Amino acid sequence: MTNAPLSTTVTVLNPQGLHARPADLIVRQASQYESKIEIGKLGEWVDAKSILSLLTLGAAQGTELGLQVQGPDAEEAIQALKDLFEQGFNELSEPVDA
Amino acid sequence: MKFSDFINTKAICAELKAQTKEEVIEELVQSLLDSGQIQADQREDIVASIMKREELGSTGIGRGVAVPHTKHPSVEQLVGTVGVSVNGVDFDSLDGERVQLFFLLISPPERPGDHLRALENISRQLRDETFCRFLKQSRSPSDIEQLLQEYDDNQFVSG
Numbered sequence: 001m002t003n004a005p006l007s008t009t010v011t012v013l014n015p016q017g018l019h020a021r022p023a024d025l026i027v028r029q030a031s032q033y034e035s036k037i038e039i040g041k042l043g044e045w046v047d048a049k050s051i052l053s054l055l056t057l058g059a060a061q062g063t064e065l066g067l068q069v070q071g072p073d074a075e076e077a078i079q080a081l082k083d084l085f086e087q088g089f090n091e092l093s094e095p096v097d098a
Numbered sequence: 099m100k101f102s103d104f105i106n107t108k109a110i111c112a113e114l115k116a117q118t119k120e121e122v123i124e125e126l127v128q129s130l131l132d133s134g135q136i137q138a139d140q141r142e143d144i145v146a147s148i149m150k151r152e153e154l155g156s157t158g159i160g161r162g163v164a165v166p167h168t169k170h171p172s173v174e175q176l177v178g179t180v181g182v183s184v185n186g187v188d189f190d191s192l193d194g195e196r197v198q199l200f201f202l203l204i205s206p207p208e209r210p211g212d213h214l215r216a217l218e219n220i221s222r223q224l225r226d227e228t229f230c231r232f233l234k235q236s237r238s239p240s241d242i243e244q245l246l247q248e249y250d251d252n253q254f255v256s257g
Binding site: 018 | 160192
């Protein structure tokens with residue numbers, strides 16, 4: 001069985017951007033899947049299971065990021081991560097201390 | 099953004115005495131106070147607010163590194179410092195490891211972009227194992243200052 005890579009584009013919606021706490025959320029979610037998950041900005045792709053790598057993106061509010069996933073559970077993984085971005089990492093409704 | 103844009107070299111702590119998470123934060127904040135970066139009457143509130151942020155999830159991001167931080171209205175620009183603990187401190191890190199390298203950041207509430215660019219810079223340099231090793235081996239503020247300067251000078255990507 002071959003697993004074709006899936007990809008999509010996501011946008012950072014929350015005002016604080018992809019700071020430490022959202023990065024932690026992404027790592028926790030991504031680590032639940034076997035698939036290789038990468039997030040990219042301007043052609044630079046980083047491992048979504050590494051908080052240090054995610055922070056190197058320095059992605060502020062409004063930044064568009066690529067998401068590419070390859071593996072046996074790619075479909076579930078890409079949906080779960082899309083959801084996290086669309087929910088603004090749960091930081092859209094209330095001000096959260098960064 | 100470079101280290102020199104947010105690390106106050108006079109506040110660098112080469113050999114932290116602190117043994118606990120709270121002590122580390124107190125020691126680094128005190129150092130920022132001693133070097134004139136924050137106001138004396140704000141010290142306790144800043145420490146409390148950084149501890150509160152830690153309760154949301156440890157900023158010990160793995161590889162023996164932590165980035166304790168907060169937003170605080172008493173600062174007009176991003177202020178930060180570096181601390182090194184020779185033996186490491188239990189910081190409830192995400193990977194469970196003791197933390198030796200601390201980058202503490204205090205940013206004005208309305209400037210999330212600066213905070214992100216500081217995190218970006220710190221994380222980029224920390225991915226370099228040589229940088230991590232040299233920093234952990236540093237035993238004086240001037241060693242650390244020199245190391246940060248070298249990495250600032252070699253930086254090709256700026257934000």
